[in-house]
Amino acid sequence: MMTRPSEVTRDRILKAAERLFAERGYDGTSIRAIVARARVNQAAINYHFDGKDGLYREVLRAAFQGLTANQLSHAAEVSSMSREQALSEFVRRQLHPLLARDEAARHMRIFNWETVRPTPVFRKLLSEEAAPFMGMATDLIRRFLPDADHRSLVVAAIWLLGQCSVFVRNREQLAGPPVELTLDESSVDWLAQLISRWSIQGLAHPG
Numbered sequence: 001m002m003t004r005p006s007e008v009t010r011d012r013i014l015k016a017a018e019r020l021f022a023e024r025g026y027d028g029t030s031i032r033a034i035v036a037r038a039r040v041n042q043a044a045i046n047y048h049f050d051g052k053d054g055l056y057r058e059v060l061r062a063a064f065q066g067l068t069a070n071q072l073s074h075a076a077e078v079s080s081m082s083r084e085q086a087l088s089e090f091v092r093r094q095l096h097p098l099l100a101r102d103e104a105a106r107h108m109r110i111f112n113w114e115t116v117r118p119t120p121v122f123r124k125l126l127s128e129e130a131a132p133f134m135g136m137a138t139d140l141i142r143r144f145l146p147d148a149d150h151r152s153l154v155v156a157a158i159w160l161l162g163q164c165s166v167f168v169r170n171r172e173q174l175a176g177p178p179v180e181l182t183l184d185e186s187s188v189d190w191l192a193q194l195i196s197r198w199s200i201q202g203l204a205h206p207g
Contacts, residue, residue, distance in 0.1 A: 025113035063107035094164035
């Protein structure tokens with residue numbers, strides 16, 4: 001089936017915007033720059049995305065789904081594992097972007113910009129899109145802390161995610177001096193096992 005010209009244009013705008021938002025952040029990226037890189041006119045951005053905020057929202061949604069879809073697609077499989085196996089698999093998938101290049105790396109740079117200069121667009125997107133992923137993480141924690149209240153479960157889920165995201169978000173810095181962390185498949189597997197072991201020990205003996 002042939003791709004319609006409007007779909008080609010939309011995809012070209014998204015790819016150009018993703019690269020620019022990763023390089024410069026939301027505030028540092030102008031519509032003019034996106035238009036120039038995508039080789040379209042501003043009317044095309046307004047038509048497909050209703051302006052810069054709408055375009056940024058679509059880039060963020062693709063980035064967020066790219067980093068969570070793999071977890072969610074294996075939710076049923078993970079739920080049938082023992083709690084220890086399930087946590088280890090969850091951690092391994094959270095660290096998978098350490099091995100990814102190009103698109104995944106751009107996604108992480110966009111999220112890093114949001115850490116420094118959060119935007120209302122990102123906050124709104126999280127409020128609408130993050131529930132399934134946070135629900136999965138919270139359900140996993142509940143298997144270790146069945147008597148914990150909801151607030152404690154959410155905090156523990158955020159804590160677990162943080163053990164992984166500190167490496168993923170800072171991948172480029174950690175690969176260089178003074179840390180010089182090797183990020184090949186075997187070392188990432190080792191890191192996943194280490195984080196899993198420590199997390200299991202902590203959750204199994206929380207008090």
